[in-house]
Amino acid sequence: MKLIIAIIKPFKLDDVREALTGVGVTGMTVTEVKGFGRQKGQTEIYRGAEYSTNMVPKIKLEIACPADLVAGAVEAIKSAANTGAIGDGKIFVLDIGQAVRIRTGETDETAL
Amino acid sequence: MKLIIAIIKPFKLDDVREALTGVGVTGMTVTEVKGFGRQKGQTEIYRGAEYSTNMVPKIKLEIACPADLVAGAVEAIKSAANTGAIGDGKIFVLDIGQAVRIRTGETDETAL
Amino acid sequence: MKLIIAIIKPFKLDDVREALTGVGVTGMTVTEVKGFGRQKGQTEIYRGAEYSTNMVPKIKLEIACPADLVAGAVEAIKSAANTGAIGDGKIFVLDIGQAVRIRTGETDETAL
Amino acid sequence: MRNALKLAGAAGLSLFAAMPAWAQEAAEAAPAVPNPGNNAWMMTSTVLVLMMIVPGLALFYGGLTRSKNMLSTMTQIGAVACFAMLIWVIYGYSLAFGDNTIAGAEGYIAGFSKVFLAGVTSDSTAATFSDEVISEYVFISFQMTFAAITIALVLGALVERFKFSAMMVFALVWLTIVYFPVAHMVWGTDGVFLDMGALDFAGGTVVHINAGVSALVAALMLGKRKGYPNEPMPPHSLTLTMVGTGLLWVGWFGFNAGSELEADGTAGLAMINTFVATASAGLFWMLTERVMGHKGSALGWCSGIIAGLVAVTPAAGNVGPFGAIVLGAIASIICYFFVSKVKPALGYDDSLDAFGIHGVGGIIGAIGTGVFHDAMFGGPGGDLALGAQVGVQALAVGTTIVWAAVGTFIAMIVAKALTGGRVSEEVEHEGLDIGEHGERAYN
Amino acid sequence: MRNALKLAGAAGLSLFAAMPAWAQEAAEAAPAVPNPGNNAWMMTSTVLVLMMIVPGLALFYGGLTRSKNMLSTMTQIGAVACFAMLIWVIYGYSLAFGDNTIAGAEGYIAGFSKVFLAGVTSDSTAATFSDEVISEYVFISFQMTFAAITIALVLGALVERFKFSAMMVFALVWLTIVYFPVAHMVWGTDGVFLDMGALDFAGGTVVHINAGVSALVAALMLGKRKGYPNEPMPPHSLTLTMVGTGLLWVGWFGFNAGSELEADGTAGLAMINTFVATASAGLFWMLTERVMGHKGSALGWCSGIIAGLVAVTPAAGNVGPFGAIVLGAIASIICYFFVSKVKPALGYDDSLDAFGIHGVGGIIGAIGTGVFHDAMFGGPGGDLALGAQVGVQALAVGTTIVWAAVGTFIAMIVAKALTGGRVSEEVEHEGLDIGEHGERAYN
Amino acid sequence: MRNALKLAGAAGLSLFAAMPAWAQEAAEAAPAVPNPGNNAWMMTSTVLVLMMIVPGLALFYGGLTRSKNMLSTMTQIGAVACFAMLIWVIYGYSLAFGDNTIAGAEGYIAGFSKVFLAGVTSDSTAATFSDEVISEYVFISFQMTFAAITIALVLGALVERFKFSAMMVFALVWLTIVYFPVAHMVWGTDGVFLDMGALDFAGGTVVHINAGVSALVAALMLGKRKGYPNEPMPPHSLTLTMVGTGLLWVGWFGFNAGSELEADGTAGLAMINTFVATASAGLFWMLTERVMGHKGSALGWCSGIIAGLVAVTPAAGNVGPFGAIVLGAIASIICYFFVSKVKPALGYDDSLDAFGIHGVGGIIGAIGTGVFHDAMFGGPGGDLALGAQVGVQALAVGTTIVWAAVGTFIAMIVAKALTGGRVSEEVEHEGLDIGEHGERAYN
Numbered sequence A, B, C: 001m002k003l004i005i006a007i008i009k010p011f012k013l014d015d016v017r018e019a020l021t022g023v024g025v026t027g028m029t030v031t032e033v034k035g036f037g038r039q040k041g042q043t044e045i046y047r048g049a050e051y052s053t054n055m056v057p058k059i060k061l062e063i064a065c066p067a068d069l070v071a072g073a074v075e076a077i078k079s080a081a082n083t084g085a086i087g088d089g090k091i092f093v094l095d096i097g098q099a100v101r102i103r104t105g106e107t108d109e110t111a112l
Numbered sequence D, E, F: 001m002r003n004a005l006k007l008a009g010a011a012g013l014s015l016f017a018a019m020p021a022w023a024q025e026a027a028e029a030a031p032a033v034p035n036p037g038n039n040a041w042m043m044t045s046t047v048l049v050l051m052m053i054v055p056g057l058a059l060f061y062g063g064l065t066r067s068k069n070m071l072s073t074m075t076q077i078g079a080v081a082c083f084a085m086l087i088w089v090i091y092g093y094s095l096a097f098g099d100n101t102i103a104g105a106e107g108y109i110a111g112f113s114k115v116f117l118a119g120v121t122s123d124s125t126a127a128t129f130s131d132e133v134i135s136e137y138v139f140i141s142f143q144m145t146f147a148a149i150t151i152a153l154v155l156g157a158l159v160e161r162f163k164f165s166a167m168m169v170f171a172l173v174w175l176t177i178v179y180f181p182v183a184h185m186v187w188g189t190d191g192v193f194l195d196m197g198a199l200d201f202a203g204g205t206v207v208h209i210n211a212g213v214s215a216l217v218a219a220l221m222l223g224k225r226k227g228y229p230n231e232p233m234p235p236h237s238l239t240l241t242m243v244g245t246g247l248l249w250v251g252w253f254g255f256n257a258g259s260e261l262e263a264d265g266t267a268g269l270a271m272i273n274t275f276v277a278t279a280s281a282g283l284f285w286m287l288t289e290r291v292m293g294h295k296g297s298a299l300g301w302c303s304g305i306i307a308g309l310v311a312v313t314p315a316a317g318n319v320g321p322f323g324a325i326v327l328g329a330i331a332s333i334i335c336y337f338f339v340s341k342v343k344p345a346l347g348y349d350d351s352l353d354a355f356g357i358h359g360v361g362g363i364i365g366a367i368g369t370g371v372f373h374d375a376m377f378g379g380p381g382g383d384l385a386l387g388a389q390v391g392v393q394a395l396a397v398g399t400t401i402v403w404a405a406v407g408t409f410i411a412m413i414v415a416k417a418l419t420g421g422r423v424s425e426e427v428e429h430e431g432l433d434i435g436e437h438g439e440r441a442y443n
């Protein structure tokens, strides 16, 4: 089992979720985050005080899935989240050692 | 060392935290997230425009703990967070390679 | 490749980001979280009802970086985030199996 | 509104004393036409009382609830105010201020002569306490807002679990059997409280004691919120509660100084008292917190402001400014202890302290008015039989308490029977915003 | 403001009837000095209408947008109101209320005699509908707020994509070719609507039909928001929308009861109608939702309140309280269907339903005023030729619709030509707060 | 409030000219009774000024702070206003408006004759600038709100680090040695500024220059916020700041038009000027931002609105509408540069620009009043010795600046000595909400 962590642009969330559903992903967890990277943040000015935040609002997805689904899922995210512009985001894949569904106690792949 | 990631229902947070303290967990990090899965979200209507969000508010816990505590911690979460209804959430366990306590510089298990 | 997860005090964010940039880290993802640990939360009272939250606002950083950068990055975080007071936070290091830059499709270390 | 008969005489005299003879004759000869200044002030006052309800009270109460119940709290206040307004013009005004009475109920309720505002036109007038008049439509509107805010105040004890439909049924019954009669007792020309000489300048009995006691009884019958008192339920936005507090204070000048029905010097007295009693109460709550070993708090300031406003309501034109300051301080301190110590000890869930502040503060204000009215304490009342006045005040208070408690009991029984009264556990848990209204306050 | 000529006579008569002979003579002899009571009420009313704009409408509209466009929405409302005020004193007042006329345009527009408020001083007065006067500066200020709120209302259809600069150009043209002429038609002493006997107490035609129709035309010309209707665009803060609703209701008493220009019994009638029509509409919207199988909603309550206020605007002093209740209910039900069913079916993006509520509600109000004015429905109008009055109302409505549509078309063409009209896709996507103003509403 | 003596004569004349002989005699014979219209307007004005403080200023300032200091900011404003009200009735009114004077301090301070409002009853009256009167309780209340808002304004420079207790001590000393004397100099019947013919319609000197200069001195003595100017400190809710701006504008009509003390044509002039100067200033700030290469901003609009209101305060009834428009524009542009360029260059931390807007805008307004009062610029002042008037204005301004600076220095020394002045580093870091009040604004 793998944990896919994807950082995407907020307005791409719906597209990505649909793409993932399309390749068989049934669940995910979504967090509002701020990203720091090549993309520059907006500049805000308040009465002459300029703040360039450098922090850009992003959405983080966490998707646990069986190893054989990973390639498809990564591909789905990659194409759905792509705009071609700086700041499109990243995908990281980690190993999961164990998974449990709280409601049923099912474990590992059946738990996803 | 392991990193336990648990997605639970928000109102179960206090119960789960108490259960974890009971089995010797001394720290954790909590994030407000939205979950997408089997559980259906609420429908909102604003002047005739219906929005079914599909996204349900959840709480994500991250608990770093020594390997020998994992079984107990997972069990504690499982029983404390369980309501038997769809959407109770998941537990994932990952490996941690290294841990540091910033204040003291202690590392690995003593850092937790 | 490694994923560094750091929990720090919110007001240390700018210092830490600068320190990381100094050692060659070019990107990171930031989340507002609440931490539970040794540090005690503030007590709030509303018309006689006391709430001791036990939850302290923290910032979580996630930094994906090549293995050889990890030591420097951990060191940078450690010294920039340190105040010497309880609650300074933790650093965890995990393995990343795969990384993708969404915009270009670049993978692994070139994707970071 | 104060003791009409007594003060009317006095004001009339002083007014006439100040007029040349030709003008006195003219005044006697001419049919009553409202002075635009008085009409203007009463329209302004009416608008101010509406502002107390929406957005004032809606924000004050709403900020204190959890965000998942914000819209429910605000909507219940808004909708019940609307409902009260419609009931008021249909039969409420008639029952409270109509000019006939139901046989056998003299002094307790008026009759049906003004149902559907029968006979009222743009030229109709209502008498003030001197020999002036104001437009009756303005008077009806002004009093309408009093009925609306009173029922809305009761909700403070019931939020976060009371069904919208239950609230509507409750309001219908409660207004009919509690509010209209008590309003008549205080303000009706043959009202029993007026008759016994009870002082109540702006409706402390009708509005605050009435609402507070009813809130307590209704809260006991409805039961606690799930999780109370163990689960933390901190106010979701004290910012909004402070905005509501500010608007309530601002609007209360319509309530108190408007109750004089004229823009005269007594209205000015009611105004200054509404400033200083409130200022005193706001600071004394914070001071009491400090004395008790806590930090002076924002919610403490808000709570003190409201306690002071409640206490000065019956006193507004009946005491001097320094009596008002003392009264505000006393009300604030006692309400503090009631809300922070007595309520938790007793364990009932008066969620937003509708009883703890409006009920308790209202009782202190009513009794205190009897005391500080006396010239000895700087009041405009001359040297009175202090004990006797306090006795009269206490009798009016006691009657109101019993009446409100019994009436609320009946109204809650009916509401529960027809609607179930309380939302389901699931809705309470998800929040009434989604469960009852299908919306979220913040997206 | 109502039919000046007819009612002025009646009020004058009843006033004189109420005065002794010496006073009648005196009144005739003395040059007109404003009664402080009327001046006071009109200043209060003016302030109330400003409160409708900021913070009222700014919150009502702002709460309904997404948080990334909150400041843009509020700033556009605030800035366009400022701009309208300046235009008003420069030439708007003259064109709408000046005492000469442009040859050939009699009845449709006044002239330039009062450009830069030429000749107005602190001693100048404006006549009311009886033989009283108020200070002209007060009258100018009161009417200034009407111009300001009307253009701000139009923005409801254009938010989240209309450029700030485009809005300013649009406002300049629109006020000049739409607002000032229509205001003159309704309120000018030789205005064509006044002349034909159209009833419009507080400006339903000028303000609401005008703004609503213009909003529709402008929205069609501007195009939909990116993502509409597929992407969810829930209100970012219904809490603030409810605050705005409350303030609009509160302020609307200045609008409606102020339009009497005096603090008299007719102002009182306008006041009570503004209470009960609104209360009725607020509840009927929620009721309609229930009947349609949905939950009664907070936004439903707000929408009903506004629909009721809009509908009662032309009717305020022209119908009885029970006519007002029925009118409010009808407006609410029809607006509900328009906004929830007709608009989605037609597919245009009137973002915050400026047409669906102000346009539709305004038309219902205008026609309904013709009906409920009749004594048969409790109105003060005596037994009228009902059909004839309704015909006159419909004619005024129709003329306004055409005038507003054509004028808006021209104003939008100019605005687009000079500024592009719409923000770039990127700005629309990031939000106008950052894109147009370089700020965030919440940090 | 304007130059009482001069204008009183003029108004009196024109009033009498407008009355028939019998009425003149009657007016002379009868003891003074307040016209209900004037009393109504003054009560309304008083309520409006309270609304400027809570919720107006509390939101305006609070929205500009970080969310961790929101409650602290709002509570300090609310509590200091309460405190000022109590001080006012105890001895403040007497020192500012009492009818005796302390020997040797004639023209600078009144005496103790009205301590505890000695001798004031519901029948007491205060003279207006014509031969009318209003109820003294109303006048006391109106002036009370001026004292309360002025001390609250000072806090704008001190928020996010000033201790609650320090603020209370500071307020006590500052009101006593700065506010009451300066108020007497401007408004006392023998006040030195009045005597020298300085024009100050609604208290630009007493309120804005006074508060602004004091804010600057206090900020310098208190020191910068930790992290200023490197750490970003963006406003936590410009939405709430805009709400506060709207309420301040709305309430300011009570402040400015109320300062006429009557609902007459001059009040109308003050009203229209308060509209147009403000509208102009709001737009000109945004325009200046554009000219300087930035985006026109929401906070710019708010800042301009306040700058315009401040500048028109002394000018309100003393200039014509087009003088007001120019004055608003000038004030806005200069304040923009002061706040965005001069302050950062000098490096002190006037956190919310209390000096940059109230101080600077107040000075511009005071000097500008001397200019635009002249008939040449459309003012009501006739053809004046322009230079001489400007000299007088400058002298009053200069005196106020020195007086405020010295008094603030003393008050801060006392406050620091007794309370430490500033919160601990830890509290500043955690936020004053938790540290000083034990609460969070948002949960």
Ligand SMILES: Nc1ncnc2c1ncn2[C@@H]1O[C@H](COP(=O)(O)OP(=O)(O)O)[C@@H](O)[C@H]1O
Pocket (backbone or CB within 6 Å): A007, A034, A035, A036, A037, A038, A039, A056, A058, A085, A086, A087, A088, A089, A090, C026, C027, C028, C029, C030, C062, C063, C064, C065, C101, C102, C103, C112
């Ligand atoms: N090394 C990293 N570790 C974790 N997150 C990163 C890292 N680099 C970038 N990110 C995340 O990815 C987002 C996009 O990165 P950025 O460098 O702006 O553009 P691009 O996606 O085109 O490479 C960032 O906003 C941040 O959230």
Ligand SMILES: Nc1ncnc2c1ncn2[C@@H]1O[C@H](COP(=O)(O)OP(=O)(O)O)[C@@H](O)[C@H]1O
Pocket (backbone or CB within 6 Å): A026, A027, A028, A029, A030, A062, A063, A064, A065, A101, A102, A103, A112, B007, B034, B035, B036, B037, B038, B039, B056, B058, B085, B086, B087, B088, B089, B090
């Ligand atoms: N594959 C997944 N990866 C990450 N999180 C998931 C995944 N599936 C579910 N979740 C999280 O668990 C929550 C509960 O899942 P859901 O399918 O609704 O019910 P259940 O817990 O009963 O299986 C979801 O809201 C989501 O936050």
Ligand SMILES: Nc1ncnc2c1ncn2[C@@H]1O[C@H](COP(=O)(O)OP(=O)(O)O)[C@@H](O)[C@H]1O
Pocket (backbone or CB within 6 Å): B026, B027, B028, B029, B030, B062, B063, B064, B065, B101, B102, B103, B112, C007, C034, C035, C036, C037, C038, C039, C056, C058, C085, C086, C087, C088, C089, C090
């Ligand atoms: N076992 C843990 N797993 C995950 N996060 C932890 C753990 N222990 C502590 N934390 C995080 O680190 C923060 C600081 O920990 P704390 O025990 O308060 O002090 P210190 O950093 O000095 O050890 C906590 O607020 C929490 O967010």
